[in-house]
Amino acid sequence: MENYRDENIVTIAKAVTRGVSLDFEVNEDFLIMHTLGKIRGAPIYYEKNDPLLFSFYEHAKSVSPSIFDLVTLGSNKDKTRIGYSFERYHDWEDTFNDAPGVMRAYVASLKRDARFAKILSETLERARECKAQWENNYDATKATVEALTGLDLDKNISVYITHPRLNCGKVIETVNGVPSVNWGMNDLWPNYTTVYLWHEALHWFFEHPGLHDKWTKEDIEKFNIDHVIIQLIADYELALQLNGDANYLPHKTGEWHFPKAMEKALPIWNRYKEEGVLNVYRLREMLSADKGVR
Numbered sequence: 001m002e003n004y005r006d007e008n009i010v011t012i013a014k015a016v017t018r019g020v021s022l023d024f025e026v027n028e029d030f031l032i033m034h035t036l037g038k039i040r041g042a043p044i045y046y047e048k049n050d051p052l053l054f055s056f057y058e059h060a061k062s063v064s065p066s067i068f069d070l071v072t073l074g075s076n077k078d079k080t081r082i083g084y085s086f087e088r089y090h091d092w093e094d095t096f097n098d099a100p101g102v103m104r105a106y107v108a109s110l111k112r113d114a115r116f117a118k119i120l121s122e123t124l125e126r127a128r129e130c131k132a133q134w135e136n137n138y139d140a141t142k143a144t145v146e147a148l149t150g151l152d153l154d155k156n157i158s159v160y161i162t163h164p165r166l167n168c169g170k171v172i173e174t175v176n177g178v179p180s181v182n183w184g185m186n187d188l189w190p191n192y193t194t195v196y197l198w199h200e201a202l203h204w205f206f207e208h209p210g211l212h213d214k215w216t217k218e219d220i221e222k223f224n225i226d227h228v229i230i231q232l233i234a235d236y237e238l239a240l241q242l243n244g245d246a247n248y249l250p251h252k253t254g255e256w257h258f259p260k261a262m263e264k265a266l267p268i269w270n271r272y273k274e275e276g277v278l279n280v281y282r283l284r285e286m287l288s289a290d291k292g293v294r
């Protein structure tokens with residue numbers, strides 16, 4: 001019964017839904033790998049702007065250049081992508097198991113470093129802020145998302161918090177079977193974290209390109225439409241609900257993906273809301289029918 005989805009039971013399901021339950025976590029190993037991998041993607045920026053993060057990065061490189069490469073580029077798979085995803089983290093864990101002594105000693109020494117202690121405490125502090133803000137806004141925003149989509153919002157999601165100055169917000173994958181997202185950002189405007197955690201969480205209610213390659217053109221088209229839907233619900237509607245100020249909306253701050261499609265989608269969104277039959281699959285049909293959105 002749990003996985004049974006039928007539009008006729010949406011109303012009943014709503015009454016018993018447990019909601020979206022976010023579990024905020026800081027994983028020290030992932031934090032190290034994410035920090036080093038992200039900086040490796042833009043070292044000049046961090047050298048200029050962030051002495052703490054950059055100095056830890058330089059330190060990690062100097063302890064062992066070869067292990068540093070494994071940590072930041074991944075071990076078993078293609079070594080071309082800068083490694084800051086959980087997928088890379090699992091590569092790294094495999095390497096841990098292949099060469100436990102060397103890897104564990106390297107990681108243990110990084111964990112003892114005073115700069116890492118500071119990075120960790122800043123990340124933990126940020127995790128507490130994100131959790132508090134999410135909980136504070138949860139009831140009101142959940143009611144809105146539910147009402148606007150008709151979705152049965154019943155999911156547990158792990159949120160892996162990483163350092164807020166590394167600017168990362170993305171869906172990762174299931175970690176130990178639990179759908180997960182990575183969030184490591186400061187708020188650019190009020191309630192920013194709430195809006196974007198809803199955005200990332202909502203990706204888990206649609207299909208998304210995670211670890212499965214081989215996406216067809218149709219898959220990508222559908223994903224893009226779903227992304228437009230997510231932005232309308234979270235980035236637009238929730239930002240407006242929480243801040244009541246159109247200046248923070250992403251089309252003013254230039255933050256949303258597919259700006260042209262979003263401009264076309266907004267009038268359709270308003271029409272959808274006026275219709276009063278709020279069902280996200282109906283919305284997808286309405287948006288798919290518009291060439292400008294597709």
Ligand SMILES: [Zn+2]
Nearest residue numbers: 199203227230
């Ligand atoms: Zn997204």
